[in-house]
Amino acid sequence: MKALRINGPEQIAVDEAAAEPRIEHGGDAIVEVSRTAICGADLFPYHGLTPGFEAGTIPGHEWVGVVREVGPDVLGVAVGQRVVNTSMISDGTCEHCRAGRPMQCESRALFGYSGVYERLEGGQAQLVRAPLADRSLWPIPDGVDDDDAVFVADMLPTGLSAVRRAGVGIGDTVVILGCGTVGLMATMVAVPIARRVIAVDGIEARRDAAAALGAEPVTPEEAAEAVAAATGGLGADAVIEAAGAKPALDAAFSLVRGRGTICVVGAHFEPDYPLEAGRMFEAELTLRFAMGDPLNDRETLLGMIADERLRPSQLISHRLPLERGPEAYDLFDRREATKVVLTNGVS
Ligand SMILES: [Zn+2]
Structure with missing residues (x-):
């Protein structure tokens, strides 16, 4: 064969x-x-x-x-x-x-x-x-x-798992970092529940795919401003990190609101990551990981x-x-x- x-x-x-x-x-x-x-x-x-x-x-x-x-x-x-x-x-x-x-x-x-x-x-x-x-x-x-x-x-169970473990609730503002297939699957599942889904990717074709699913597409450079505008400066209720990259996880911490949840669904193999424990405590952040x-x-x-x-x-x-x-x-x-x-x- x-x-x-x-x-x-x-x-x-x-x-x-x-x-x-x-x-x-x-x-x-x-x-x-x-x-x-x-x-x-x-x-x-x-x-x-x-x-x-x-x-x-x-x-x-x-x-x-x-x-x-x-x-x-x-x-x-x-x-x-x-x-x-x-x-x-x-x-x-x-x-x-x-x-x-x-x-x-x-x-x-x-x-x-x-x-x-x-x-x-x-x-x-x-x-x-x-x-x-x-x-x-x-x-x-x-x-x-x-x-x-x-x-x-x-892919689809992984997108669903990300949305569930990010605790996405009805009417939430959700950020999805990375519009590869998993990010797009999470977008597909989150759009009918959330108030707004802001999909972040540096590649135009991927942003277009997220937009076709009902998300608001932005570049990584535009993300902070878009989230601030959508939430009155508060930050996103939930952030799904679907890129599997350190810069995306950094961005997740900068975009989530106090007592918000970050769910990492992108694959990570790096041995360590510097957690800002003080900021996580002050902001009562939740960090979760998910597989499908x-x-x-x-x-x-x-x-x-x-x-x-x-x-x-x-x-x-x-x-x-x-x-x-x-x-x-x-x-x-x-x-x-x-x-x-x-x-x-x-x-
Ligand atoms: Zn078993």
Whole structure:
């Protein structure tokens, strides 16, 4: 089968003769991938910035496809069903899982992030093995197409998680720092609740995408003035830092109001960050971090897509066949693409 492999920093290649995955455990399923998206998180191993990443891993933790084979213990999905994955696998048995926190599972692993977690090949391939398929896969309702469903693997639950953990309330003024896919997903979820959503990004195409979702787009240089004008100088009720960068986190602290909440949803790998504890105390600030929780939120989100309350596929800027994956990574890395989906010629 064909698969992409990250062989080293900026070395991504199409393996035309990758071994097809097989059922290894009774709970496994094999899925023929129809759509797989490139995530901002894929750019960390792509640039060699993910500690311990195993060269040769097939990336991809956002995919949809059709179940081709199931192990004897799989009850929740059947051969022939269209399914979407959860970005992370979880065992369902550890204390975190039992308490409903699968993203903190003691044996969690992200598809296509080998070395950080146990080796687990991702879905940027024609076929992928899904361990613990009763948890890691979910059937896609008939009214939801693959282009929308692929966002339920990771991006859309992450946007929802950011909005929830930022404590966004009805009528709030919300700042979203970074209008990559996660920032835009958070925008999509926050706009119907908030009074105002101010979306901040240095790239015009991303600001345009945020504006199309109903946010007020501003450049990083304009953000302070826009927030002050919107809040009578008070600051934003909630700030979502979706850039995963220190300057964005600095900006979050400068834009939030007293007793406001900052939720960091952009991926951070830097070992430390200087917290201004005195200012946080004086202003009674809350700082939270969030990952998406596709396992707990996928049914709700697929339902909202089916009911046409959400249409994440509007953010797809490029569709390329799997074999043009290296070019797709390059486009995405140069920020010329908002969201790239790789297609596999099925469905
Ligand atoms: Zn667990």
